[in-house]
Each structure stands twice: as C-alpha cells, then as structure tokens.
Amino acid sequence: MRIDLHTHSSVSDGTVTPTELVAQAKAVDLDVIALCDHDTFAGLDEASDAGTLYGVTVLPGIELSCKVRGTSIHMLGYGCHRDNHELQAELDKIQESRRLRIPLMAAQLSALGFPITAAEIEAQAGGVTIGRPHIADALVAKGYVADRREAFDRYLADDGPVYVERYETDLEHAIAIIHRAGGVAVIAHPWGRSSREVLPLDYLELLAKQCHLDGIEIFHTDHDEATRETLAAWAQQHDLVWTGSSDYHGAGKPDNPLGINVTDPAQYQAILALIATRGGTLPTR
Ligand code: AMP
Ligand code: FE
Ligand code: FE
Ligand code: ZN
Numbered sequence: 001m002r003i004d005l006h007t008h009s010s011v012s013d014g015t016v017t018p019t020e021l022v023a024q025a026k027a028v029d030l031d032v033i034a035l036c037d038h039d040t041f042a043g044l045d046e047a048s049d050a051g052t053l054y055g056v057t058v059l060p061g062i063e064l065s066c067k068v069r070g071t072s073i074h075m076l077g078y079g080c081h082r083d084n085h086e087l088q089a090e091l092d093k094i095q096e097s098r099r100l101r102i103p104l105m106a107a108q109l110s111a112l113g114f115p116i117t118a119a120e121i122e123a124q125a126g127g128v129t130i131g132r133p134h135i136a137d138a139l140v141a142k143g144y145v146a147d148r149r150e151a152f153d154r155y156l157a158d159d160g161p162v163y164v165e166r167y168e169t170d171l172e173h174a175i176a177i178i179h180r181a182g183g184v185a186v187i188a189h190p191w192g193r194s195s196r197e198v199l200p201l202d203y204l205e206l207l208a209k210q211c212h213l214d215g216i217e218i219f220h221t222d223h224d225e226a227t228r229e230t231l232a233a234w235a236q237q238h239d240l241v242w243t244g245s246s247d248y249h250g251a252g253k254p255d256n257p258l259g260i261n262v263t264d265p266a267q268y269q270a271i272l273a274l275i276a277t278r279g280g281t282l283p284t285r
Contacts, residue, residue, distance in 0.1 A: 003032040003263040005059065005271075006076060006188060006217065006245030008252075011043035011127035012063075013134065015250030018043040021258075022050035022058065028259045032268060032283075034078060034245075036061035036188075039094045041082040042128040048284055057283045059271075063188055064178070065094055067168040068198045072158060073187065075174045076217065076243075079275030079282060080183030087181045090169055097167035098130050105135055108162040109155065114144050132156045133252055148252055158194060175211040182280030184271050186215040186243055191231065192222025201234055208238050214274055219244025219261035241270050 008014030009021050016024065018035060025033045035047045035058060044060045051058035060082075064075045080087060103118040110116060116138055122130065124137040136151030145151045155162045169177070178185040187207075190199045207213040218231045235242040244261035247253070275282055 001032065001265045001268070002028075002030045002259060003265060003268045004030050004245050004248070004259050004261070005032075005034040005061070005078070005186075005243045005263045005268070006036050006063070006220075007033050007248040007258065008037055008063075008250075009035060009043045009047070009127070010250075011040060012037035012129035013131050013249060013252060015252050018047035019050040021248070021250075022047055022054050022056050024258055025056050026054040028257075030056060030259050030262075032057040032059060033258075034059040034061035034076075036063040036076050037127075038063050038074075038129045038131065039065055039091050039098070040128040041080075041091075044082070051283075052285055057285055059283050060281050064090075064174050065166075065168040066171040066174045068171045068195075068203075071194060071198045072168060073171050073195050073199065074189065075169075075171060075178070076186040076188050077174075077178040077181070077183040078186065078271055079278070079280035080178055080181040081281055084177075084181035087177050090174075090177060093167055094169065095129065101164040101166050102130060102135070104164045105132075105156075105162055108164070109135075109139070112155075112161065114139065114142070116142060116144075133249070172207065172211050175207065175213055179212065179278065182275065182278045184214045184241070184274045184278070184280070186217055186241065186271075187213065188217050189220045189222045189247065190216050191227045192220060201230075204234065205238065208240055213240065215241030215243060215267075215271070217245060218242045219263075220247060221256050221260065222247075241267050241274075243267060243271075 009018040124134040136148040
C-alpha cells in the first residue's frame, strides 16, 4: 500500500484540480491520498468522486493555519466533520482575514516598485483559499519574478519585505477544535522552515500530554535525515502517530512530487481507528 497523507489542489494553492490530483495519484501508484487544502474542505467531494472513478482512496483532510507565539504552524486534521459549526466558524474567520490582506500586500508591492492590483492577484486563485502563492503567481504573470520560489525568497517569506500578518488559530485551540469535529490532529512539517524554534521537543510533549495531539508529520522534504530520526524516535517514545507525505502543490512546489514520501500502512490504520473512535468522517472507499 502506498499512502500519501498531505496533498493540495487548486481549491487552495495547488496547481491541479482535485480530479487531476487523484488521476496523478493513480499514475504514480498511490493507493491512498489525503487531500489537505489550506483552510477549506471545498475540494473533498470532487476528490472523493474522482477516487471512486480511478480506484484511489481519498481520506478527507484539511491543513489548518495556526499560530504559536507569532509563528505560523500548520495543523493537519483528518476525518473532520465538515458541517461542524465551531470548525466552520474558524475557517470563515481565517478565510476573511486571507482576503483582507490581499489589497494590503498589493499596495506594499506597488510601493516597492512592482505595480500590481488585488484583482490581478485574485485572478490567480482558482478556488476558495487565496494566499501568498497566488500573489507569487501574479508576480510571475507580470514578469517580476521567474517562479513562486523567487517570489517568496525575495518578497513574500514570513520575514520578507512584503509580509502582512493574518488571523490564524491558536495551535492548542486548533487541536481541541479538530477533536470536537471528530478528527485526528497531526502537526505538518513541525521542524520545517522557521517552525523548529517554536516547537521544541518539550513543547511537543506538552501538546501530546495536555492537548492530546495525535501525531506528527515526519517524512517531508523540509526535514533532513537527522530531523527525521530525532522526530521518529520521539514519536515512538510518546506513542504518537507519525506520517510521511509529499505536501504536493503541483507545479507550485517542484521539489515535492506526489508520493515522494509515504506513510507506513500501520500508521494509516491507526489514524483510521482514531477517526472511528471519535465518530469522524472515514473515506468512502
Ligand atoms: P499563506 O497561506 O498566504 O500564508 O502562504 C503560505 C503558503 O505558501 C504555504 O502553504 C506554502 O504552500 C507556500 N510557500 C511557502 N514558502 C514557499 C516557497 N518558498 N515557495 C513556494 N511556495 C511557498
Ligand atoms: Fe501551501
Ligand atoms: Fe504546510
Ligand atoms: Zn501543505
């Protein structure tokens, strides 16, 4: 069984539709994918239908934008009920904040000498969730940068010259919300990019013991070999689930091809068992 538990579609900042994503998963011999678009469930029905068509199991997921002491952290939620009011209200709040910052960042870019409008950025977002990758795509379309990576490296990174903060859920609160929606909470790429400093092992331990965090993503392109070994030993010691995934974004992240990292089937089964215990939403096939 080949299982990739973290992928994105054009409903958020991936570049392929949910149907294309599932077709591509079939083509690289994946049996299971989780669609975890940023802050929305909007691609799940299409992905699930495509899963039936292509013979791929689609685990319903989401990647929730969270914050720990001012730093952005991503929390994966598997099997959440989409109609849960508390979770839905949180998503609405995040989505509104995402939309509000687009004109602010357009103004900052224009002031820096790269004239761009909010409408030009919005035209790059094909789905529900709008974010910096779409600003990057608009910068590419204007000929200001070559690709998303250059846009982030030069302007859009968290510590870059055009960054505007947005609302993100408190990480500990996010775990509780995911649980109350019947889901399983797994921290995405905990030691990727800038997040390592705010998630030391003693804080991860607190999240496990006091907030009942369910698992951590370990096999990810942002984690080097030493990081993987440390986190895997820690997860086993604390009886947490550990996962591997591509964090596929289509052409948006060329270093993350679909299926580049996969999840052990026993860990996947453990996630399904937790979802079942909480009365969450299991895959339809
Ligand atoms: P936002 O959702 O607006 O906070 O933007 C964060 C998203 O930007 C992440 O989910 C990544 O998919 C993407 N991202 C972050 N850094 C890079 C990068 N260097 N190159 C391409 N995409 C990136
Ligand atoms: Fe993304
Ligand atoms: Fe992420
Ligand atoms: Zn992701």
